[in-house]
Amino acid sequence: MAAAASSTSAAEITRRLTGICGPTFARFAGAADEVAGRAARWVAVPGGPAAAAQVLRLAARHDLTVVPRGAGTKIDWGAAPARVDIMLDTGRLAGIGHQPAGSPVVEIGAGTPLRAVQATLERTGRRLPLDPPSPGATLGGVLAADEAGPLRHRHGTACEQLVGLRWLDADGELVGAGVGAAEVPAGPAPVGLDVGRLLCGSQGGLGVLVSATLRVQPVPAGRVWVVRPVWTPLEVHDLVRTVLADRLDPAAIELDLPATGPLPRRPMPPAEAAARAAHPSMAGRLRPFPPARGGAGALAVLLEGGPADVAERADRLVTLLGGETNAGHTAPHWWRRYPFAPGDTALRIEVPIHDLHAAVYALRDAAGTPVPVRGSAGLGVVHAALPGSLPADRVASILAAVRGVLLARRGRCVVVAAPPAVRQAVELWGEPAVIPRLRAAKEHLDPHRRHAPGRLPGGL
Incomplete structure (x- = not known):
């Protein structure tokens, strides 16, 4: 604790936070109040922007650090702050502003x-x-x-x-x-x-x-997912190139390459049956997504727009992709889900789409086994998961190999979240070139390092 804060008792800081936020909205932090493993000292839940400003002014007077928290869904992402004095919960900074009808x-x-x-x-x-x-x-x-x-x-x-x-x-x-x-x-x-x-x-x-x-x-009137089983990163590369070349205007192109195991069978939801009746021309195309064979993954393309237009584009895409391609009005079970679980080392890979397959192969080669990969194949932005049981030095060697391949392809690999031992052993961002610009911004916007110090690359 800095000198200004040490001259004021913890009880007094709590009293002042309570005066700003209200008696039930300021307290000493508990065991669950942490940021990437770094424990907080206080939790403050201000009732609006003016109260939040008062919390920050109090922190400035006593040289306290502040880290904001929303729902906490990604509170373990990124680097641990050097210090978390006040966790500023934004739960009461909520609401939707009134807008005129039809406002864009x-x-x-x-x-x-x-x-x-x-x-x-x-x-x-x-x-x-x-x-x-x-x-x-x-x-x-x-x-x-x-x-x-x-x-x-x-x-x-x-x-x-x-x-x-x-x-x-x-x-x-x-x-x-x-x-x-x-x-x-x-x-x-x-x-x-x-x-x-x-x-x-x-x-x-x-x-x-x-x-x-x-x-x-x-809200789009029509939505259809076209899904095709895939087995290799190179196959994904060729299929994505085919989809993009045909100008089907996809809303999303997503990839799921599990480490092992087939995709589970799903029953036909009510929307599927309704779609058959609404679009007889697609009756032979719209069916439940079947289980993939032998641990295959899937490439899913989302089409949005008017119902008739979407139906026509989906029919074209099913024919274009061939194989065991299916179309449906509900997303695959893995859609909008990360491939990692709590405790894993979670990676984000960004690379030009024509080199995505090379990056996935490099990750597999470095790990010595298939690694689950999921994300936006149409943009070259995917997430991957390494088991949390891997020793930190092993993770470091995998990262070094993958980043070496990506460097030559103008890509990068970021560690999104990781066990404590891995956090301490590896460079999370692996991109020192971004630090000068961030340092200039930090010095301008937060010269006294009160906002989440250490959360940015380079310990900023």
Whole structure:
């Protein structure tokens, strides 16, 4: 604890937090209140932006660090902070701003669960084109982790869809900016600073998100998943190239390559039967996805649009892919799910799509066994899982081999989450080139290192 904080008792800090947030919304942290294994000292749940600003001003006066937390779905992602004095829970920074009917954008509080936003918008026939895999994630958590799901193929990540942001800086000042406007707090800004996009993916290391304004769109009237079994990364490469060359305008192209075991059989849901009646031309195409043979994976393509147009494109795609291709109105069971489990070493691989198969082969070769891989094959962004039981030095050698292959292909491999021993033994990002720009942003936005110190690459 820094000198300013040590001169004020813990009980006094608690009393002041309680005065800001309310008697039931400030407390000493418990065993579950941690960030990537680093325990917090206090938990504060401010009731709105003004109260959150007061928490940050209190932290500044007493040289305390602050780490925001949404639903906690990704609280173990990334590096552990050097210190977590106050965990600022954003659960009460929630809500959807009133928008005129037909507005193309919506402002959403950072602590709002994304599924609640979607449910509200669906009542008016609209949606956010976002589908991150973390169940229960808040919008702020999605932005802070720059998390994206299958729809990123057509619509980009949440960070790429931003129209504007409001956040609190290290001194508790509320700042608003449109993405690309480079509106920053007073003082010289780093050259080329795009505040909105720097806050995205910063995991609370540059500011506390208060709200975001994003584009909305009508809910598609038709959706069909076309799924084909696949066995090898090279086969996936050829199929993805075929899909993209045919200009079918897919909303998503997702890959699932399990380490072992077939995909389970699924019964035909009611939507399948209804689709047969609605589109007789596809009656022979729409059927339950059968089990794959011999531990095969799957390539799934999502088509969205008007029902007749989607039906026609799906029919073309089934014919184009051939083999055991099937089409259906429900997603495969693995859709929007990560291939890793708690305790695994979770990896994210990003590489140009024409080199994705080389990256997967390199990972398999380095690991000495098939490794489960899942993600956006149409973009070259996938996740993979290494068993949590692997020794840290073994994980380090696998990473070194994979990163060596990716370096020559303008790709990278990031450790998303890992057991403590692995975190300490490996470089999570493996990309020191990003550090100078981040360091400039950190020094400008958080010069006293109060926001989640150590969460950014290079220990920033």
